[in-house]
Amino acid sequence: MKAAEGAIVDARIPPILPRIPIQSDKLVRPDWVSSKPRSSRLLWLDKNENLDSELQKVTQRVLASLDPTVLCTYPDSGPLCRKLAKAMTVDPEMLVLTAGSDGAIRSTFEAFVAEGDTVVHTVPTFAMYPVYCQIFGANAIGVEYQRTESGPQLDIERLLWLVENKKPKLVCLPNPDSPTGTTIADRDMERLLVATAVTGSILLVDEAYYPFYPKSVVGLIKYYPNLIVARTFAKAWGLAGLRIGCAVGSKETILFLHKIRPMYEVNTVAVAFLEKMLDHEVDVLESVNRLNEGKRYF
Amino acid sequence: MLGFRTLNGHGNFLHVSFGSYAPTVFASLESLVLFRQDFGDACLAGYSRFSSTTTEEFVPIVDRIRKVVNDQTNKKVSL
Numbered sequence: 001m002k003a004a005e006g007a008i009v010d011a012r013i014p015p016i017l018p019r020i021p022i023q024s025d026k027l028v029r030p031d032w033v034s035s036k037p038r039s040s041r042l043l044w045l046d047k048n049e050n051l052d053s054e055l056q057k058v059t060q061r062v063l064a065s066l067d068p069t070v071l072c073t074y075p076d077s078g079p080l081c082r083k084l085a086k087a088m089t090v091d092p093e094m095l096v097l098t099a100g101s102d103g104a105i106r107s108t109f110e111a112f113v114a115e116g117d118t119v120v121h122t123v124p125t126f127a128m129y130p131v132y133c134q135i136f137g138a139n140a141i142g143v144e145y146q147r148t149e150s151g152p153q154l155d156i157e158r159l160l161w162l163v164e165n166k167k168p169k170l171v172c173l174p175n176p177d178s179p180t181g182t183t184i185a186d187r188d189m190e191r192l193l194v195a196t197a198v199t200g201s202i203l204l205v206d207e208a209y210y211p212f213y214p215k216s217v218v219g220l221i222k223y224y225p226n227l228i229v230a231r232t233f234a235k236a237w238g239l240a241g242l243r244i245g246c247a248v249g250s251k252e253t254i255l256f257l258h259k260i261r262p263m264y265e266v267n268t269v270a271v272a273f274l275e276k277m278l279d280h281e282v283d284v285l286e287s288v289n290r291l292n293e294g295k296r297y298f
Numbered sequence: 299m300l301g302f303r304t305l306n307g308h309g310n311f312l313h314v315s316f317g318s319y320a321p322t323v324f325a326s327l328e329s330l331v332l333f334r335q336d337f338g339d340a341c342l343a344g345y346s347r348f349s350s351t352t353t354e355e356f357v358p359i360v361d362r363i364r365k366v367v368n369d370q371t372n373k374k375v376s377l
């Protein structure tokens with residue numbers, strides 16, 4: 001083959017290689033070139049978004065009220081951080097804004113998981129857990145949901161056994177989980193919190209579906225410095241495109257996530273939008289009720 | 299509502315197993331709605347997943363599924 005003009009052809013030049021985990025052929029991401037946009041003629045019920053038209057009336061109004069300078073200025077997320085912390089009844093230091101809950105999950109891996117560390121996650125679960133295990137070179141151990149008459153069921157005893165015996169660096173537990181829709185009983189969550197605290201494992205409870213499922217462990221953070229909660233505004237709040245969420249944990253733990261924060265962790269449009277949208281929690285809860293009603297109708 | 303097995307999950311989505319009606323139901327919904335038809339995992343095999351939406355938005359979907367089921371049942375009866 002003829003080399004392109006100007007190309008450096010020298011057998012002595014070593015190949016460009018990424019970190020070892022990234023070299024793996026097993027790490028494959030969805031095709032980013034030939035993806036097909038979804039047809040606007042169809043109803044989109046494939047990605048667990050919230051397309052409730054009543055809520056969209058509210059978000060449209062908020063969007064229209066934004067100062068256009070949000071487009072040409074860098075974000076200052078302090079005021080939003082403080083307002084969100086107040087809404088969640090936590091201290092602002094206990095919170096870091098992220099690009100959706102996916103961003104919170106990634107930051108948790110980045111801050112805590114070194115190559116070779118053990119990470120326990122459920123199977124099946126949100127697609128990025130196994131991907132981040134690969135990206136960060138973790139020794140991933142999956143706990144498979146069992147098929148039962150009443151739907152998938154998690155073997156909590158196995159999960160606890162793994163925590164106690166493998167002493168993982170990180171345990172990832174969406175509650176509710178996706179795609180199973182299953183939740184962890186309060187008693188089991190407590191056992192898991194205690195077990196992970198004893199082994200020094202981070203327990204990442206992913207509450208992406210809050211408040212469709214209104215139970216939360218945010219109130220338990222004060223007892224468990226190893227607990228990180230991931231939240232998003234993509235689901236109930238109907239803001240999947242805005243890419244904003246947060247991680248909540250003890251001040252000491254969240255400080256580590258701040259240390260690895262990018263220059264601007266979220267964009268100015270998202271910050272300005274969410275600051276205003278937080279005043280519309282009632283509209284969000286009404287939307288959640290409408291969607292839950294629709295679910296019962298089906 | 300249509301007698302199919304459903305899973306009462308806690309996210310903003312629901313699972314339904316269309317059983318032997320699955321191919322016809324999938325074909326009939328193709329021009330109406332995008333949803334996850336099936337899962338490779340044993341714990342959810344045979345289930346389809348729809349994100350939750352309002353009752354008004356679900357009505358035409360449920361109507362279409364009902365029509366498919368009725369048509370197929372009538373066909374079986376007349377055979």
Ligand SMILES: Cc1ncc(COP(=O)(O)O)c(C=O)c1O
Pocket residue numbers: 047048099100101102103126174176177178206208231232233234240244245
């Ligand atoms: C359990 C779970 N966690 C996290 C996410 C990612 O959410 P976000 O869009 O906020 O990144 C999803 C999205 O489907 C999910 O199901």
